[in-house]
Amino acid sequence: MHLLKTLCQLPAPSGEEATMTRFLLDYVRQHSPSWHQPPLVVHDEARFQDCLLLVFGQPRTAVFAHLDSIGFTVRYGRELVPIGGPECAAGYKLVGQDAQGEIACTLTVEPAADDAETEVLGYEFSRDIEPGSSLTFACDFRETETTVQSCYLDNRLGVWAALRLAETLEHGIIAFSCWEEHGGGSVPYLARFIYETYGVRQALICDITWVTEGVKAGHGCVISLRDSLIPRRAYVERIRAIARAAGIAHQVEVEGIGGSDAKDLQRSDIPWDWCFVGAPEDNVHTPDEIVAKADIASMLALYQELMRQL
Amino acid sequence: MHLLKTLCQLPAPSGEEATMTRFLLDYVRQHSPSWHQPPLVVHDEARFQDCLLLVFGQPRTAVFAHLDSIGFTVRYGRELVPIGGPECAAGYKLVGQDAQGEIACTLTVEPAADDAETEVLGYEFSRDIEPGSSLTFACDFRETETTVQSCYLDNRLGVWAALRLAETLEHGIIAFSCWEEHGGGSVPYLARFIYETYGVRQALICDITWVTEGVKAGHGCVISLRDSLIPRRAYVERIRAIARAAGIAHQVEVEGIGGSDAKDLQRSDIPWDWCFVGAPEDNVHTPDEIVAKADIASMLALYQELMRQL
Amino acid sequence: MHLLKTLCQLPAPSGEEATMTRFLLDYVRQHSPSWHQPPLVVHDEARFQDCLLLVFGQPRTAVFAHLDSIGFTVRYGRELVPIGGPECAAGYKLVGQDAQGEIACTLTVEPAADDAETEVLGYEFSRDIEPGSSLTFACDFRETETTVQSCYLDNRLGVWAALRLAETLEHGIIAFSCWEEHGGGSVPYLARFIYETYGVRQALICDITWVTEGVKAGHGCVISLRDSLIPRRAYVERIRAIARAAGIAHQVEVEGIGGSDAKDLQRSDIPWDWCFVGAPEDNVHTPDEIVAKADIASMLALYQELMRQL
Numbered sequence: 043m044h045l046l047k048t049l050c051q052l053p054a055p056s057g058e059e060a061t062m063t064r065f066l067l068d069y070v071r072q073h074s075p076s077w078h079q080p081p082l083v084v085h086d087e088a089r090f091q092d093c094l095l096l097v098f099g100q101p102r103t104a105v106f107a108h109l110d111s112i113g114f115t116v117r118y119g120r121e122l123v124p125i126g127g128p129e130c131a132a133g134y135k136l137v138g139q140d141a142q143g144e145i146a147c148t149l150t151v152e153p154a155a156d157d158a159e160t161e162v163l164g165y166e167f168s169r170d171i172e173p174g175s176s177l178t179f180a181c182d183f184r185e186t187e188t189t190v191q192s193c194y195l196d197n198r199l200g201v202w203a204a205l206r207l208a209e210t211l212e213h214g215i216i217a218f219s220c221w222e223e224h225g226g227g228s229v230p231y232l233a234r235f236i237y238e239t240y241g242v243r244q245a246l247i248c249d250i251t252w253v254t255e256g257v258k259a260g261h262g263c264v265i266s267l268r269d270s271l272i273p274r275r276a277y278v279e280r281i282r283a284i285a286r287a288a289g290i291a292h293q294v295e296v297e298g299i300g301g302s303d304a305k306d307l308q309r310s311d312i313p314w315d316w317c318f319v320g321a322p323e324d325n326v327h328t329p330d331e332i333v334a335k336a337d338i339a340s341m342l343a344l345y346q347e348l349m350r351q352l
Numbered sequence: 353m354h355l356l357k358t359l360c361q362l363p364a365p366s367g368e369e370a371t372m373t374r375f376l377l378d379y380v381r382q383h384s385p386s387w388h389q390p391p392l393v394v395h396d397e398a399r400f401q402d403c404l405l406l407v408f409g410q411p412r413t414a415v416f417a418h419l420d421s422i423g424f425t426v427r428y429g430r431e432l433v434p435i436g437g438p439e440c441a442a443g444y445k446l447v448g449q450d451a452q453g454e455i456a457c458t459l460t461v462e463p464a465a466d467d468a469e470t471e472v473l474g475y476e477f478s479r480d481i482e483p484g485s486s487l488t489f490a491c492d493f494r495e496t497e498t499t500v501q502s503c504y505l506d507n508r509l510g511v512w513a514a515l516r517l518a519e520t521l522e523h524g525i526i527a528f529s530c531w532e533e534h535g536g537g538s539v540p541y542l543a544r545f546i547y548e549t550y551g552v553r554q555a556l557i558c559d560i561t562w563v564t565e566g567v568k569a570g571h572g573c574v575i576s577l578r579d580s581l582i583p584r585r586a587y588v589e590r591i592r593a594i595a596r597a598a599g600i601a602h603q604v605e606v607e608g609i610g611g612s613d614a615k616d617l618q619r620s621d622i623p624w625d626w627c628f629v630g631a632p633e634d635n636v637h638t639p640d641e642i643v644a645k646a647d648i649a650s651m652l653a654l655y656q657e658l659m660r661q662l
Numbered sequence: 663m664h665l666l667k668t669l670c671q672l673p674a675p676s677g678e679e680a681t682m683t684r685f686l687l688d689y690v691r692q693h694s695p696s697w698h699q700p701p702l703v704v705h706d707e708a709r710f711q712d713c714l715l716l717v718f719g720q721p722r723t724a725v726f727a728h729l730d731s732i733g734f735t736v737r738y739g740r741e742l743v744p745i746g747g748p749e750c751a752a753g754y755k756l757v758g759q760d761a762q763g764e765i766a767c768t769l770t771v772e773p774a775a776d777d778a779e780t781e782v783l784g785y786e787f788s789r790d791i792e793p794g795s796s797l798t799f800a801c802d803f804r805e806t807e808t809t810v811q812s813c814y815l816d817n818r819l820g821v822w823a824a825l826r827l828a829e830t831l832e833h834g835i836i837a838f839s840c841w842e843e844h845g846g847g848s849v850p851y852l853a854r855f856i857y858e859t860y861g862v863r864q865a866l867i868c869d870i871t872w873v874t875e876g877v878k879a880g881h882g883c884v885i886s887l888r889d890s891l892i893p894r895r896a897y898v899e900r901i902r903a904i905a906r907a908a909g910i911a912h913q914v915e916v917e918g919i920g921g922s923d924a925k926d927l928q929r930s931d932i933p934w935d936w937c938f939v940g941a942p943e944d945n946v947h948t949p950d951e952i953v954a955k956a957d958i959a960s961m962l963a964l965y966q967e968l969m970r971q972l
Contacts, residue, residue: 057892088863091894091933115888115916118876123918125892173876173916174887176895221928224892230931243398256428256483267484268425272367272435272534274401275486296425296483298433308531310931311540311620313401553708566738566793577794578735582677582745582844584711585796606735606793608743618841621850621930623711 043185045069045205049198051181053138055113055125056224058176059092062109062201066094066218069205078210089235092220093228099213101240103352105345106229106303107200107248108222111193112327113178114149114163116140116171122149122163125176126223129328130163135180140172146180147171179329188260188335195323195331196250197222199338203320204248207345214349215242222249222303229306237312244277244352245316247302248345250333251295253324260334262291263341266318269300271308277315281348288347291340295322319344353495355379355515359508361491363448365423365435366534368486369402372419372511376404376528379515388520399545402530403538409523411550413662415655416539416613417510417558418532421503422637423488424459424473426450426481432459432473435486436533439638440473445490450482456490457481489639498570501642505633506560507532509643513630514558517655524659525552532559532613539616547622554587554662555626557612558655560643561605563634570644572601573651576628579610581618587625591658598657601650605632629654663805665689665825669818671801673758675733675745676844678796679712682729682821686714686838689825698830709855712840713848719833721860723972725965726849726923727820727868728842731813732947733798734769734783736760736791742769742783745796746843749948750783755800760792766800767791799949808880808955815943815951816870817842819958823940824868827965834969835862842869842923849926857932864897864972865936867922868965870953871915873944880954882911883961886938889920891928897935901968908967911960915942939964 054062067085074080084095092109112126114136124130134149147167154160165171179193190199204216215236221227236242251257251264265281267273285292295318307314321337364372377395384390394405402419422436424446434440444459457477464470475481489503500509514526525546531537546552561567561574575591577583595602605628617624631647674682687705694700704715712729732746734756744750754769767787774780785791799813810819824836835856841847856862871877871884885901887893905912915938927934941957 057888058895060896089933091935115892115918117916117918118874123888123916174914221892225890225928227891227928228933230929231933234931254428268367268433270535271537272425272531275368276370294484296427296433298425298427306929308535308537309540309616309619309929311544313399313538313541315401564738578677578743580845581847582735582841585678586680604794606737606743608735608737618845618847619850619926619929621854623709623848623851625711 043190046190046198046202047183049201050183050192050194053178054110055176055178056110056221059109059220063092063094070096077208079212081208090232091228093232094218095232096208096216098211101213101215101242103244103246103349104215104217104236104242105204105207105246105248106217106219107204108197108219108303109201110220110223111178112223113176116173116175116177118173120164120170122165122177124163127327130161134329136165136177137180138175138177140175142169142172145171145175145177147177182329189332190335191330191332193329193331195333196326199250199333200248200320203338203342203345206342207349210346211349215240219303226303226306229303230310233307233310233312233314243312243314245307245314246345246348247304247316247318249302249318249320250323251318251320252326253322257293257295257322259322259324260336261293263337263344264295264320264322265292266295269297269302269318271301271304273304273316278317280352281317281319284348284351285344290344290347292344319348353500356500356508356512357493359511360493360502360504363488364420365486365488366420366531369419369530373402373404380406387518389522391518400542401538403542404528405542406518406526408521411523411525411552413554413556413659414525414527414546414552415514415517415556415558416527416529417514418507418529418613419511420530420533421488422533423486426483426485426487428483430474430480432475432487434473437637440471444639446475446487447490448485448487450485452479452482455481455485455487457487492639498645499642500645501640503639503641505641505643506636509560509648510558510630513648513652513655516652517659520656521659525550529613536613536616539613540620543617543620543622543624553622553624555617555624556655556658557614557626557628559612559628559630560633561628561630562636563632567603567605567632569632569634570646571603573647573654574605574630574632575602576605579607579612579628581611581614583614583626588627590662591627591629594658594661595654600654600657602654629658663810666810666818666822667803669821670803670812670814673798674730675796675798676730676841679729679840683712683714690716697828699832701828710852711848713852714838715852716828716836718831721833721835721862723864723866723969724835724837724856724862725824725827725866725868726837726839727824728817728839728923729821730840730843731798732843733796736793736795736797738793740784740790742785742797744783747947749946750781754949756785756797757800758795758797760795762789765791765795765797767797802949809952810955811950811952813949813951815953816946819870819953820868820940823958823962823965826962827969830966831969835860839923846923846926849923850930853927853930853932853934863932863934865927865934866965866968867924867936867938869922869938869940870943871938871940872946873942877913877915877942879942879944880956881913883957883964884915884940884942885912886915889917889922889938891921891924893924893936898937900972901937901939904968904971905964910964910967912964939968
């Protein structure tokens with residue numbers, strides 16, 4: 043879990059993923075020689091901004107894992123505006139930096155003066171922070187025999203699973219995307235490149251979902267039948283059949299809300315089939331996201347099997 | 353109206369349109385030899401998923417009719433989540449099937465425990481239904497001298513009108529789309545294929561709209577000047593002029609809400625001109641949608657004229 | 663400011679930009695011979711609807727300025743529905759025309775019968791107006807030594823700045839877009855054409871933003887670090903560095919709401935870098951929008967510098 047801890051500590055809120063991208067490029071350069079087969083590394087800022095693609099063999103399916111995280115942007119007068127949809131509780135530790143140096147401050151949450159139902163976010167710190175600075179949760183990485191807990195398991199755990207998948211992958215594409223937490227914006231061009239270059243139109247969304255009354259921690263990786271969007275049923279059923287036949291622990295999710303990089307696939311002018319497949323977490327979008335190790339293991343096993351069979 | 357009844361009875365909620373697609377393929381195979389001219393049938397799951405295109409002559413205009421309907425997905429603990437935006441009244445009859453067999457159950461609607469303004473949807477049935485199963489309204493097709501009434505006239509009546517239009521069509525494309533009721537997702541690639549292959553960038557949205565204080569049942573097919581989106585005025589005015597000159601009964605609609613497959617055309621990277629043209633219905637998105645036969649007749653007549661002149 | 667006044671007076675609500683387009687075509691034809699270099703004028707209704715592109719030299723960056731304005735569409739029974747998001751106060755003067763002639767009427771605002779929080783918009787006029795007619799604010803253009811005030815400075819001032827920029831531009835594209843106030847719809851195809859024809863993927867959004875507690879009238883043109891969307895930070899920082907080095911008065915904006923033509927760039931399948939750069943106004947989306955002349959001057963100066971250096 044050392045790699046996962048490192049990933050969780052790297053700041054990369056939506057729009058500022060470059061730090062994560064550089065880390066991954068280094069990681070792949072260093073480790074891919076020992077993988078089953080080294081991938082083609084596609085990275086070109088002019089064409090893919092801060093995204094990164096790993097292409098293995100003759101790909102039939104693409105795995106999308108987003109690099110970015112939720113966070114906060116400093117506004118004026120000590121106010122903060124959210125990046126994506128963070129849970130906000132007074133006292134959360136936030137970190138960042140501006141021209142004056144390192145920042146380690148505390149989140150404040152107060153009702154708006156004119157509307158008790160709206161909250162105003164702010165920070166407590168020894169000085170004013172330069173407007174436009176980004177803040178992310180301070181990482182407190184915790185591990186037990188059965189769980190990992192940290193901010194940003196969504197989606198550093200998805201990135202981690204994709205990197206572990208890469209170790210043995212024969213055929214497939216791993217696409218590391220940007221801006222997922224804040225409305226998307228990179229999957230459209232990644233998807234177009236992948237389709238036009240490789241003819242691939244099958245996708246798996248390698249991301250973290252929610253523990254709910256129907257999805258239990260420790261009961262296996264989730265195959266999502268729907269969230270706010272509905273994937274084509276025929277594709278999802280193929281995935282369920284593969285999971286069942288392989289005897290890999292898994293559970294199905296049925297939600298009416300929530301979304302993922304799949305939104306950009308569904309809206310694209312390419313006939314993507316897609317399915318969200320990922321471990322569930324509790325304490326979603328807080329500094330205390332927690333995932334059962336059993337679900338991480340089944341997530342990786344399921345991805346390995348799916349990439350062989352789809 | 354036998355064909356319309358059959359169409360209304362086929363289950364095809366968003367994401368599971370394949371049953372409808374297979375029916376249409378059979379129907380076209382069987383009936384197109386007797387049409388004015390047989391179309392080119394474009395259907396290829398790898399490129400168009402469950403969509404279907406009929407191409408006639410040298411097309412200048414494309415007609416989009418969506419195949420899918422609203423419905424419900426079974427969640428956990430006897431809860432339902434909506435597919436699209438169904439009206440929900442306790443007691444509506446729902447049908448479907450899961451691994452244990454046929455389902456005929458009843459919709460329940462209750463206030464949420466924690467928020468009286470939110471409704472929780474559920475079902476009453478003799479057994480639990482497998483999570484992820486889809487349910488649709490049970491079809492009770494009713495016909496009088498002047499009206500038809502059923503669930504899913506939106507948009508099986510649009511599909512019906514498109515099939516009747518096909519009987520005499522010389523030049524044009526009929527595109528049967530998916531996912532319209534649940535945010536879209538197929539029109540982007542259909543539109544791209546149509547534009548790139550045929551250079552067509554004029555569209556008519558063949559769908560059913562609402563009876564309102566300004567749109568009366570029996571007063572003719574609706575030409576929509578706007579809903580939540582605003583089409584280019586110049587194109588809409590051409591359509592109005594054709595309708596007037598042909599002496600076909602019609603009325604104009606002006607709304608600030610609502611949408612259609614046109615959303616995906618408006619957002620696309622192709623300069624589509626589009627206009628919604630369709631009969632109005634009352635009891636929208638219930639099992640009791642009702643349309644005046646006079647408006648069906650004027651809808652078909654208007655499409656025939658528009659496809660000749662646009 | 664004579665040109666700006668003319669632009670503010672021309673009616674061009676979203677979907678009906680053609681009047682503005684014709685004016686610009688005439689203006690460019692008349693004035694471009696005296697510009698530093700005449701641009702290639704790209705205008706073809708079949709490919710670009712009512713949009714217009716001016717291409718100078720070897721472009722590296724595209725400037726997007728939207729032509730359309732907010733307004734109202736006449737519904738039934740003397741009701742109005744908004745085009746875009748106008749501020750609505752009873753008594754605002756509205757103008758338009760229908761088949762019966764010129765219209766000069768007054769906006770009415772009343773609580774909905776069934777919901778005190780919803781407003782019903784209407785008009786007072788000596789006769790009924792034909793449903794579907796568009797109304798826009800009556801233009802009362804006011805100028806002082808330090809300010810200009812009128813309806814539709816958003817975005818006729820952006821259009822004006824783009825035309826003044828054109829006078830000295832060596833390399834770059836100016837794209838006049840449609841539908842920005844009502845959800846967009848032209849930038850996707852403009853962006854695609856620009857990228858595929860010229861390889862350009864850097865954008866500046868030439869539009870008007872808001873005076874807020876952090877953005878003051880008269881303190882210089884705004885460089886927006888974010889609104890509801892977050893641009894790639896690396897690009898925005900390049901723009902800030904150019905502004906600082908050139909010593910041009912400017913201020914930064916950090917918001918969690920609001921949007922612009924950038925939405926369509928962010929969602930596109932092209933890796934656009936974009937940044938909103940424009941003067942701030944007070945009384946946003948009213949007939950009394952007001953902008954400091956100093957901010958107009960710094961907006962133009964900043965665009966000139968950015969187009970040289972980006």
